[in-house]
Amino acid sequence: MLDRRLFLHLATWLGQWPAGPGLHVVRSRRRARPAWDGRLRPAIAVASPECAILSVAPDRVTAVRALAHRRSAEELLPALPAAVGVGVPQFTTHAGLFRWSTAPAPLLDVGDWIPPTAPGLPPWLRLFDRSVLVVRDADGRYLAGAGIKRHDAYGHELAVGTVPAARGRGLARRLIAQAARRVLDEGAVPTYLHDFGNHASARAAEAAGFPDRGWTSYGVFPR
Structure with a gap:
């Protein structure tokens, strides 16, 4: 069972969680607002084995949905900056593993x-x-x-x-x-x-x- 805090985080951070199988492009006003460091994050996606949510600003949903149609994440990512309206020199793309924990290892404090x-x-x-x-x-x-x-x-x-x-x-x-x-x-x-x-x-x-x-x-x- 998904931890309630993680469920609330994904629903809040992305704008929706969960969804049915496949990739779902959803709208979130957070993508048009400064993030934790005062800078924009114009597209954020999280994918579990059951579903994938790609969050973009409301005015970019139509363009990104058209771009994402029948494309894998690997095919979508290079074209995503232009689809969300940002320049490549100022922004970059990133893909990797998403992990979380509710039981960190009992290692000694070090810092x-x-x-x-x-x-x-x-x-x-x-x-x-x-x-x-x-x-x-x-x-x-x-x-x-x-x-x-x-x-x-x-x-x-x-x-x-x-x-x-x-x-x-x-x-x-x-x-x-x-x-x-x-x-x-x-x-x-x-x-x-x-x-x-x-x-x-x-x-x-x-x-x-x-x-x-x-x-x-x-x-x-x-x-």
Whole structure:
């Protein structure tokens, strides 16, 4: 049975969930409004083994439905930016696995929650407007971090990054599990997305308690 928080997240974030078999293009005003970082996400899709929902702005539904007719996700994705009315230089496409967890692995906490304005953090962590989870070395240098993308009240997506010199120590999996516990404490469900070919992210997610359930996601995102 689908977790109620995940159901509410998908219905809110996409504009509808679930649907019948196949791909369904649905309208959502959220696609025409700034997302968690103040930038647009003009097309977002989530696909389970039972159905797929592609969410676009209301004025783009007709064009995207025509484009999506009898096309696979792989065939649809390259043409999707133009169909939702955005330029390729400013936006890009992405496809990967969609994971979630209601029981993160009981790994030991490894990071500290600090303001995203703290010195020494990489630019991607500064996009967040609330505390980020950070691991530093004994000299205070940044090693790894995680941020929480609060899409809505029900679903919060985790983002994790590790500097090359600190990879292979298990920091990412511990950060994912630690951040996931905070999301659950806030009453939401933690989600985690990564490229199909990102095997390091896949291993970290699995170890943190985010299994591969055969769900995928794709869309149009700002560069």
